[in-house]
Amino acid sequence: MINVAVIGVGSIGIHHARIYSDMDSTHLVGVVDVDMKRAQEVASRYNCRAFNNYMELMDSVDAVSIAVPTTLHFQTGMDFFKHNKNILLEKPVTTTLEEADRLNEEAEKRNLVFQVGHLERFNSGVSRISHMVHKPQFIESQRLSPFLGRGIDVDVTLDLMIHDIDIILSLVNSEISDIRATGAKVLTDNIDVAHAWIEFENGCIAEAVTSRMAHDKVRQLKVFQQNSYLSLNYQSQEITTYMKHNGEVNKKTERPEEKEPLKEQLHSFIDCIKNKSQPIVSGFEGKEALKVALKISGLVNHGLIH
Secondary structure (H helix, E strand, C coil): CEEEEEECCCCCHHHHHHHHHHCCCEEEEEEECCCHHHHHHHHHHCCCEEECCHHHHHHHCCEEEECCCHHHHHHHHHHHHCCCCEEEEECCCCCCHHHHHHHHHHHHHHCCCEEEECHHHHCHHHHHHCCCCCCCCEEEEEEECCCCCCCCCCCHHHHHHHHHHHHHHHHCCCCEEEEEEEEECCCCCCCCEEEEEEEECCCCEEEEEEECCCCCCEEEEEEEECCEEEEEECCCCEEEEEEEECCEEEEEEECCCCCCHHHHHHHHHHHHHHHCCCCCCEHHHHHHHHHHHHHHHHHHHHHHHC
16 A cells, blocks of 8 residues: 655645545645635545645655646655655646756666646547557647636746647657747736747657637647657547558548546556556656747747747
8 A cells, every 4th residue: 555645735735635545555634724714624535634745744655646826846856755655746847947957866876757638648648549540741739728816927838739749749759850839928027828839850840839818628649750740639548540541531430438648647656666667648748848838938029029
């Protein structure tokens, strides 16, 4: 039995607590939040203890999910690593590349599991399409959301686009040769809409469009490769394939067995701890996605200044 806790039980952390409390291989020791009333409500619901200082439960856990604001990721993560705890850290991994490097070094030095919460990698549709993609030539992603007032402490590139960046990097096994980007600050002091063009050394090109001020929620990935075109709806987890065969284009639609991505992610995290194996999205991959997202933000901001 692995003793776990959730640090930060807002809109995301509460679901970590829910799933851990129901897993056979974990014991949810407690939840931590600066809002003690919130912590107590969640603790009562999932039969564990409430804390407003994570140092109080440090000696009682083997692993934690950290779902605090991004600006607190580095310090919180470092505190747990220095006490030899395994970590699942929500995305984006940190606010700077230097912070990400230091966390990765600490985890590696101590032989600890360091997983970054890029949830879409555990979407059944993404898992399926990743086995269908071979030498992609062009990738197009759209991640649009209505304005919810959540995640606005960072650019939309770090809040939403980073999901697609991570998936694109996992599908294209090549170094990036060029990035172009544009965008705008509309409803907040941070970038609210962004459009990025990413070129890879192997010739593949990816286009990512993200907005947190759209009318409808859209989550879509399109991959174009030799003789086929794949389209994934992240929300329904449905994949549509258009494939050329004997001079004709055949359409096929499939929907893999629907699973809750967060549940799959947490089970994978616990398995990594048990087996001392590498996570599907390691701290290093989290850093690579952050590197591209920060580059895109920098290009957008440079364009806005000038």
